[in-house]
Amino acid sequence: MNRDQSSFISFAVPRPVLYIGEGLLLCVILVLAAYLRLTNVAENPGWYTDETTHIDIANHRLEGSIQYMLIKDSTLLFGRLPLFHVLLAAAFQISDSTDHMLVLRSFTGLLGVVSVGMLYAAVRGSGGSLQALLAALMLAIYPQAVLYSRFGFSYGLLPPIMLLTILALERFLAGSKAGWLALAALALGIGLVAEVWTLALVLPFVIAAAFRPRHLIWSLPLVVLPVIVYSFIMLGSAPEAFGFDLRFTLSRLVPSQTLTEQWDTLFNNMQILTGSGLWMLAGIIGLFALQPVRLRWLGALFFFIPIVLIGRTNALYNLSAYYMIPLLPLVALGVAALIRYGIVTIWQTAHQYLPVGQYLRSGAALLVSVLLILFVAGAPLLAGLVSTIDEVQQGYVTDIDSFLINPRQAKHVAAFINSRVGVDDVIVTSPVVGWQFGGHPEDFQMAVAANDYVATPHLPGDIPLSRLAFDPDYQHARFVVMDNLWHNWGEVHIPGLRVVVADVQANWPEVFQEGQFVVYENPQLASQP
DSSP states (O other), X not given: OXXXXXXXXXXXXXXXXXXXXXXXXXXXXXXXXXXXXXXXXXXXXXXOHHHHHHHHHHHHHHTTOOEETTEESOSGGGTOOSHHHHHHXXXXXXXXXXXXXXXHHHHHHHHHHHHHHHHHHHHHHHHOHHHHXXXXXXXXXXXXXXXXXXXXXXXXXXXXXXHHHHHHHHHHXXXXXXXXXXXXXXXXXXXXXXXXXXXXXXXXXXHHHTTSXXXXXXXXXXXXXXXXXXXXXXXXXXXXXXXXXXXXXXXXXXXXXXXXXXXXXXXXXXXXXXXXXXXXXXXXXXXXXXSSHHHHHHHHHHHHHHHHHHHTTSOOSGGGGGGGGGGHHHHHHHHHHHHHXXXXXXXXXXXXXXXXXXXXXXXXXXXXXXXXXXXXXXXHHHHHHHHHXXXXXXXXXXXXXXXXXXXXXXXXXXXXXXXXXXXXXXXXXXXXXXXXXXXXXEEHHHHHHHHXXXXXXXXXXXXXXXXXXXXXXXXXXXXXXXOHXXXXXXXXXXXTHHXXXXXXXXXXXXXXXXXXXXXXXXXXXXXXX
């Protein structure tokens, strides 16, 4: 008998029937996950800047270059490692679609579906079928996981990689062959050439693998092997650019806050996360109810250590909530464990105290436990699912809507620009709309950093001239396209941008306006076709 049912079901079910039923349930869960993540995904929710960054980098990959708008030769300057963009460029080629936002979000949506399947696989071997199916279902319908799978963030590549690492480590620690540890190390290494975030998983890996210490000697080199390969490729193709970007990236990883400030940031993160809804709080509690103990501590290590390492210097909510994307499967796993062991606890209590005969007690206890769990957990989960389906169909309202743009407005701006711009024309803009432009679009932050030699929040002020694909001076640009990001963030945080905005608004004619977007044309270049 399946061990999940044996604790509170006294009748036997043929094993083939159990396997067929389990497979069918998993398929239903995956179909539900796909529906929630892929329906109306191209324009719902609105577009976010980081998504369009990925599209621009992947488009240059298709052209055979390593470039992001103005800056060429390496994208590590922006903290962008190659794997996600290589895969996205391949997706563009395979789909042959001109709607690259649809392809990007479909790609990350499918990664979300894969994560549901990977969570099932990671739990099934030791946690049993009931816990594995519950975990997959919870991740499939988890509102935050659904929403962030619908954004085209590169962090969406990390959940399946992390879950594969946990699966392999769990099998290794269960006494299986060392090949499982090799798989975990290589999976983690692949993550390291996808996102800098993955560095936060190295310590959990080391702690878990250290339970059989002699294997660390050969497994750690496997973790860094993909990074070494990537580094040699870059050193062979653009050594100066790669060295410059690596130094800048490493400098940004060193905390500038004091220990007291880091503690305050971490405490604030935990307070907001646990207070943001029942999912996070239930998930954290449930992680400590996981069985077996081996799976429990792997889940806790891979959840709490990244929270501490990243959350001590970065916000984990609002505009930075994407940092939590790799950890959302573990939240879903904790919720599943809380439900699964809640049923068992209630059943055991009911079985002991229900005033019914011995022959009826098991069935009655099961009925009571299921009904109580459906009332306590099922009702809010069902209400959340109905709400999520409505948002998928009708449109999302998010906490970061003020930083998202209307896709239709962005397309109208692009149509105007592309009907007038030449192949050598420069357009100063935000990436969230500029990725659609022909000519030479550049981010306003790049223009300030490269032309005025001043550091900005995300760029150094000493970018070598050899890294610039074209002249960054806004006074030589054909168009300047302003939006709310310029005014609400750029003018506040970027030195000198306020002067640029004032100059353009005073001396350049406004030639197009759509929603928050205003297009200005350089009067010295306006007569050009």
